[in-house]
Amino acid sequence: MRVYAIADLHMPGGEDKPMDIFGDNWEGHVEKIFSDWRERVTSEDVVLVPGDISWAMYLEGATEDLLSIAALPGKKVLLRGNHDYWWTSVSKLRALLPEDMYAVQNDAVDLGDFVVCGTRGWLVPGCGEAMSAQDEKVYKRECMRLELSLEAAFRIANGRPVIVMLHYPPLYPNARDTGFTQVLEKYPIDTVLYGHLHGKGIAAKFEGVHNGIAYHLVSCDSMDFRLKEIPIFPRTSEEESQSNIRQEETS
Numbered sequence: 001m002r003v004y005a006i007a008d009l010h011m012p013g014g015e016d017k018p019m020d021i022f023g024d025n026w027e028g029h030v031e032k033i034f035s036d037w038r039e040r041v042t043s044e045d046v047v048l049v050p051g052d053i054s055w056a057m058y059l060e061g062a063t064e065d066l067l068s069i070a071a072l073p074g075k076k077v078l079l080r081g082n083h084d085y086w087w088t089s090v091s092k093l094r095a096l097l098p099e100d101m102y103a104v105q106n107d108a109v110d111l112g113d114f115v116v117c118g119t120r121g122w123l124v125p126g127c128g129e130a131m132s133a134q135d136e137k138v139y140k141r142e143c144m145r146l147e148l149s150l151e152a153a154f155r156i157a158n159g160r161p162v163i164v165m166l167h168y169p170p171l172y173p174n175a176r177d178t179g180f181t182q183v184l185e186k187y188p189i190d191t192v193l194y195g196h197l198h199g200k201g202i203a204a205k206f207e208g209v210h211n212g213i214a215y216h217l218v219s220c221d222s223m224d225f226r227l228k229e230i231p232i233f234p235r236t237s238e239e240e241s242q243s244n245i246r247q248e249e250t251s
Contacts, residue, residue, distance in 0.1 A: 002045045004047045004048070005050065005230050006048075006226075006228065007081070009054070010083070011030055011069075012065070013062055013065055014061045029225050032226075033227070037227060047074050047227065048076075048079075048218075049077065050081070050193050050195050051079050051080055051195055052167065052196070053066070059086045059088070061086060062086040063096065070098045077103075077104055078102065079119075104116060106149050107148070107152045113232070114162065114232055115160060115161070117163075117165070119142055119146045120142060121169075124170065124175070126174055126175020127175075128204060143183055163189075163193065164189055165192075165193050165194070166193070169194050169196060169204075171210065190212075192213055192214070193218050195219040205222070
């Protein structure tokens with residue numbers, strides 16, 4: 001089994017939504033993604049999609065896009081992004097999704113070799129945008145939802161790796177300590193995926209290891225519309241011990 005990730009598919013949702021207005025590289029972007037997906041992914045693999053899947057406003061409008069993704073090889077795990085307005089009820093979405101296609105929303109999915117959890121996230125201090133009182137409220141709520149998701153993951157992980165998906169970046173190079181990183185560092189996780197950054201905004205990414213956690217930006221245009229293979233490394237007993245100490249110190 002291999003694990004791949006790609007965010008921000010921005011599929012049309014039944015609308016005439018040309019994406020090349022965001023740059024010539026976006027022309028035919030869905031075809032580029034799907035071609036790479038079919039070429040590299042097998043039925044035994046997993047593809048993680050952390051948000052901004054379809055421009056549709058309602059679930060009915062997103063159905064064609066979701067079924068197009070379902071027809072591609074591999075198991076798929078979806079997360080809601082800030083533009084996924086059609087995602088209003090996770091129970092209705094799950095009822096629509098076919099076998100081997102999952103939706104994560106403040107909870108976790110058991111994929112056998114590993115567990116996936118996550119929440120949408122929000123703006124964070126240091127992101128370069130002014131945060132209103134409402135933004136602060138949503139930010140704190142999303143931190144709580146991340147905690148709920150991680151709790152759900154570790155109830156079932158039993159020592160297996162846990163991958164966390166967020167749509168918004170949980171940290172930036174100029175301000176790495178955020179409410180999200182504080183929650184993440186309470187748990188023995190190795191890998192966090194996020195999207196949301198496009199175009200010139202990609203330069204603001206943090207990608208690499210921070211406090212023992214590897215962060216990957218997987219927005220599609222940051223990867224030239226190709227899926228990114230995500231390495232999954234089970235922890236050694238020494239790393240597990242250090243993570244337990246870290247969790248005790250932050251609790």
